[in-house]
Amino acid sequence: MQVLKDEIRNKxxxxxxxxxxxxxxxxxxxxxxxxTAGVAIGNIYRYYKNKDELFDELVQxxxxxxxxxxxxxxxxxxxxxxxxxxxxxxxxxNIEATLIELFKTFTAEMSIIFIRSEGTKYSHVKTDLIELSxxxxxxxxxxxxxxxxxxxxxAAVAKMFSSSLIEG
Numbered sequence: 001m002q003v004l005k006d007e008i009r010n011k012x013x014x015x016x017x018x019x020x021x022x023x024x025x026x027x028x029x030x031x032x033x034x035x036t037a038g039v040a041i042g043n044i045y046r047y048y049k050n051k052d053e054l055f056d057e058l059v060q061x062x063x064x065x066x067x068x069x070x071x072x073x074x075x076x077x078x079x080x081x082x083x084x085x086x087x088x089x090x091x092x093x094n095i096e097a098t099l100i101e102l103f104k105t106f107t108a109e110m111s112i113i114f115i116r117s118e119g120t121k122y123s124h125v126k127t128d129l130i131e132l133s134x135x136x137x138x139x140x141x142x143x144x145x146x147x148x149x150x151x152x153x154x155a156a157v158a159k160m161f162s163s164s165l166i167e168g
Contacts, residue, residue, distance in 0.1 A: 009047050011037045016054050017108045024116035025055055055120060062102065062109040063122055069098045070132060095133060095165075126166060133162035 015037035019028045030051055034041040048054040073094055103110045117123045137158040141150060150158065 004047060008039060008043065011039060012044055012047055012054070013058060017058060017112070020055065020058070020112045020116055021108050024118060025051075025112070026119040030054075052120075059109050059113050059117070059122060062106045063113060063125065066098075066102060066110075066113070066125065069102075070128065073098070073132060074135075095129070095136070099129075130162050130166045133165050134158055137162050 012033065016028075016033045019033050019036055022028075023032070028051070030044055031041055033054070034044050037044070044054075048057070076094070099110075113122050114126050117125070138150060138155075141154050141158060142148065
């Protein structure tokens with residue numbers, strides 16, 4: 001039995017990151033990753049049983065960190081509803097700070113999750129973040145107006161703002 005080497009695994013991971021970031025999950029093939037890594041395709045399959053497993057190894061840790069941060073923010077947002085505080089702007093700062101930190105630390109992985117994960121179990125991440133941002137905007141508007149529901153116009157503006165915030 002041949003021993004798997006960390007150096008080869010790292011070459012495969014770096015090549016996969018490059019290809020997934022460039023082409024996205026659905027357009028990247030194991031053959032292309034092998035070529036970029038400079039290893040035989042059969043060698044890749046000794047390390048990873050398929051493209052899904054390789055993709056998961058690259059983005060799962062970042063995704064889990066992102067989800068933990070989003071769960072914490074949702075919890076804080078729910079508490080602010082219960083306490084009826086007027087200072088929900090801090091939630092935007094938390095969302096922004098979290099995203100900036102994750103993008104600084106995991107630039108390629110976050111880029112892949114947000115823009116290049118179509119066809120994977122991670123394709124919902126950007127939509128989830130837009131929905132969280134919408135919750136913050138909605139809360140701000142409702143508390144400012146001391147109302148329980150948004151008008152159709154306010155909802156449209158809140159959705160547009162939330163989408164622009166995350167897309168930007």
